[in-house]
Amino acid sequence: MKFRNFRYLVVEGLKNIWTNRLMSIASVGVLVACMLLMGAAVLLSVNVERVLSTLQDQNVVMVYTADDTSEADAMIAMQQIQQLSNVQSVDFVSKEEGVESLIQDMGEEYADLFEFVDEGGEKGSFLPYGIRVSFVDLAQYDQTIEQIRAVEHVDHINDSRELTMQIINMRNLVTTAGVCIVGLLFITALVIIANTIKITMHNRKLEISIMKAVGATNNFIRLPFVIEGIVLGIIAAALTTGLLYGVYRLVVAQLQRVMSLQAVPFGSVVWWLFGLFCLMGVVTGCIGSVISIGKYLRKEGSEFRAF
Amino acid sequence: MESGQPLIEFKGVTKTYQKGTHALNDVNIKIYKGEFVFVVGKSGAGKSTFIKLIMREETPNAGEIFVNGYELSHMRRKDIPYLRRTMGIVFQDFRVIPTMNVFDNVAFTLRVVGASQREIRRKVSHALSMVGLGNKARSYPMELSGGEQQRVGLARALVNNPTLIIADEPTGNVDPNMSYEIVELLTEINRRGTTVVMVTHEHQLVRDFNRRVVMLENGRVVADNSEGAM
Numbered sequence: 055m056k057f058r059n060f061r062y063l064v065v066e067g068l069k070n071i072w073t074n075r076l077m078s079i080a081s082v083g084v085l086v087a088c089m090l091l092m093g094a095a096v097l098l099s100v101n102v103e104r105v106l107s108t109l110q111d112q113n114v115v116m117v118y119t120a121d122d123t124s125e126a127d128a129m130i131a132m133q134q135i136q137q138l139s140n141v142q143s144v145d146f147v148s149k150e151e152g153v154e155s156l157i158q159d160m161g162e163e164y165a166d167l168f169e170f171v172d173e174g175g176e177k178g179s180f181l182p183y184g185i186r187v188s189f190v191d192l193a194q195y196d197q198t199i200e201q202i203r204a205v206e207h208v209d210h211i212n213d214s215r216e217l218t219m220q221i222i223n224m225r226n227l228v229t230t231a232g233v234c235i236v237g238l239l240f241i242t243a244l245v246i247i248a249n250t251i252k253i254t255m256h257n258r259k260l261e262i263s264i265m266k267a268v269g270a271t272n273n274f275i276r277l278p279f280v281i282e283g284i285v286l287g288i289i290a291a292a293l294t295t296g297l298l299y300g301v302y303r304l305v306v307a308q309l310q311r312v313m314s315l316q317a318v319p320f321g322s323v324v325w326w327l328f329g330l331f332c333l334m335g336v337v338t339g340c341i342g343s344v345i346s347i348g349k350y351l352r353k354e355g356s357e358f359r360a361f
Numbered sequence: 362m363e364s365g366q367p368l369i370e371f372k373g374v375t376k377t378y379q380k381g382t383h384a385l386n387d388v389n390i391k392i393y394k395g396e397f398v399f400v401v402g403k404s405g406a407g408k409s410t411f412i413k414l415i416m417r418e419e420t421p422n423a424g425e426i427f428v429n430g431y432e433l434s435h436m437r438r439k440d441i442p443y444l445r446r447t448m449g450i451v452f453q454d455f456r457v458i459p460t461m462n463v464f465d466n467v468a469f470t471l472r473v474v475g476a477s478q479r480e481i482r483r484k485v486s487h488a489l490s491m492v493g494l495g496n497k498a499r500s501y502p503m504e505l506s507g508g509e510q511q512r513v514g515l516a517r518a519l520v521n522n523p524t525l526i527i528a529d530e531p532t533g534n535v536d537p538n539m540s541y542e543i544v545e546l547l548t549e550i551n552r553r554g555t556t557v558v559m560v561t562h563e564h565q566l567v568r569d570f571n572r573r574v575v576m577l578e579n580g581r582v583v584a585d586n587s588e589g590a591m
Contacts, residue, residue, distance in 0.1 A: 059472070059475045062472055073460070260456060260458060261458055263456070264456050264458070264469065264517075265469075265473060266442075266445075267416070267445060267450045267452075267456075268445060268446070268449075268450070268469065268470040268473050268517070268521075269442040269443065269444075269445035269446035269470075269473060269474065270442060270473040271439070271442045272439075272442075274473060
């Protein structure tokens with residue numbers, strides 16, 4: 055195709071958008087709605103992923119020594135655990151810290167109770183020493199737990215395997231749901247774009263029939279519709295990115311009021327999201343227009359006496 | 362008139378539609394370069410199918426069709442636009458685009474073939490002056506009479522210098538006086554060397570212009586009078 059042809063057809067595609075502006079606005083509107091949902095799914099997914107990875111980083115196993123273990127022995131046990139290959143870090147929890155942690159979890163009103171249990175002795179005397187252990191690779195969880203169990207003075211381990219698995223399952227669920235939502239919305243967007251193009255095509259039936267009669271190739275006829283689809287997609291992408299920015303800021307501000315949340319900053323994902331929306335717009339625009347016009351173009355008859 | 366290879370040749374062409382309508386039955390026609398041929402017949406005689414086959418909108422069930430050097434029965438789909446560029450079509454309902462002015466309606470044909478802006482200006486002006494619409498280039502179809510709209514259609518058909526013009530009842534939607542003007546224009550175009558095939562049911566017009574007449578009836582050629590007398 056010659057360049058001047060291409061330029062002419064691009065202009066025709068843009069004219070189509072303006073000529074059918076109501077339909078264009080409607081389809082951009084629905085596309086924006088689809089993309090907003092998709093964007094929301096992506097942002098949710100990104101944020102959940104962030105929360106989960108933070109949780110995973112903080113994922114620790116509490117190892118407790120036997121009741122009669124001295125502080126020195128507990129420290130030795132901690133050093134032995136630290137030397138295990140899959141252990142990232144260890145942290146010693148004294149009896150006093152243990153009680154404070156318990157009071158923090160259960161509430162200040164229980165502080166007296168713990169004093170009573172201590173029977174006037176050293177604070178937290180009834181508690182074992184604790185060692186907080188974090189792992190390098192959660193996949194080697196079971197082996198590492200066995201290795202820790204074998205260390206002298208280790209009495210029991212607060213096994214958080216279930217929590218870990220729940221975290222991983224939750225992430226997988228979010229990812230799967232995200233992919234499903236994106237897939238469904240992609241199909242919806244495709245149908246919407248295809249229908250808009252079909253209406254434009256119907257409006258330009260006369261023109262198409264003349265084009266065919268005077269010897270236009272199918273690509274020549276198709277290109278303005280493809281351009282129309284792509285431009286609609288890109289307009290929707292730009293609008294969605296802007297809207298999503300506003301909505302995201304509001305939602306994050308509201309959530310931060312009720313809980314301490316370190317949300318992913320919009321700026322760090324904005325280009326990625328815009329790219330995704332543009333890609334979605336371009337792909338749906340191309341496929342949608344090709345689908346709607348393909349059927350019409352394959353039909354060689356009917357254009358001569360189409361009306 | 363009969364010299365060299367025919368521009369259009371139907372060899373034993375039969376066309377039956379899927380619904381079972383027998384549109385053409387063993388039709389043999391040769392139309393040579395420079396001829397002006399009226400194709401006449403009642404409704405359902407096969408006139409439209411005849412034109413559709415020439416344009417390669419339809420393919421025959423049997424027989425062979427040659428147009429402008431193309432063999433249409435086994436033609437590849439992607440070659441169809443190039444066949445159509447060798448001919449100009451005039452429609453009964455004008456088919457002018459209401460949102461385009463006269464100039465752009467005519468230029469449309471040239472834009473499809475990728476002509477330069479300069480070429481478009483030159484050829485469109487020439488075609489418009491030929492059909493007597495040189496001063497209406499900026500008018501919109503709504504501002505024109507039926508006859509003028511048909512002349513726009515005619516200018517569009519001849520702007521790309523086709524070797525063949527197919528006119529499908531071009532006078533069907535215009536008043537009798539204008540009908541004569543349209544056919545006179547087609548005759549003038551024919552005089553300059555373009556082959557014209559015109560489908561019509563206006564017998565008076567056919568008689569007055571005294572050209573070759575092919576008469577179809579129930580899908581068969583029942584008369585082919587090169588002298589024009591019916």
